[in-house]
Amino acid sequence: MRAGIPLLGIALILPLAATAKTIKVRGEGLAPCTAWVQEHDRKSSRQHVQDSWLLGYVNAATGMLEIPGVEDVSWPFHNIDLVMWIDDYCSSHPEEPIIRAADALMRDLARRAQ
Numbered sequence: 794m795r796a797g798i799p800l801l802g803i804a805l806i807l808p809l810a811a812t813a814k815t816i817k818v819r820g821e822g823l824a825p826c827t828a829w830v831q832e833h834d835r836k837s838s839r840q841h842v843q844d845s846w847l848l849g850y851v852n853a854a855t856g857m858l859e860i861p862g863v864e865d866v867s868w869p870f871h872n873i874d875l876v877m878w879i880d881d882y883c884s885s886h887p888e889e890p891i892i893r894a895a896d897a898l899m900r901d902l903a904r905r906a907q
Contacts (some may be wrong), residue, residue, distance in 0.1 A: 821846035822892035826883030829891055833880060844876055847895055851875060854899045866902040 821843045832839040851867050858866060867875065875898065882894040 818890070818892045822850065822890065822895065824891050825887065826889050826891060826894055827887045829879060829883045829894070830887065833876075843891070844872070847875065847879060847891075847898075848872055850892075850895045851899065851902075854895075855902075858899075858903060860903060860906055863906045866899075866906040870902075 824843075828839075829843055831837075832843060855865050855867050860866065878898050878901070879891070879894050882897055883889070883891070886894065
């Protein structure tokens with residue numbers, strides 16, 4: 794039984810070390826924030842593609858978050874609130890990729906939910 798306790802401790806530590814990883818960014822997340830701002834200013838057809846990408850990202854990231862007592866960090870917000878948050882971020886960080894803006898949004902939503 795005593796040998797099982799150190800193994801449990803190691804098992805609990807390993808997932809923490811594995812949380813940082815590199816992923817291949819797909820779709821609109823690769824585009825720079827300048828593209829987001831331009832398409833939204835022009836109200837182009839690509840604006841809807843960008844918005845859909847963002848909302849899909851928010852849904853996926855929200856589903857993976859584990860915050861005790863919080864089911865959905867995006868629940869209090871309307872879709873337009875999330876899009877406008879990205880508008881503000883991208884206006885201030887034009888050279889950043891949209892994925893970074895989306896990550897910053899998720900960090901902000903998680904912070905607000907706690």
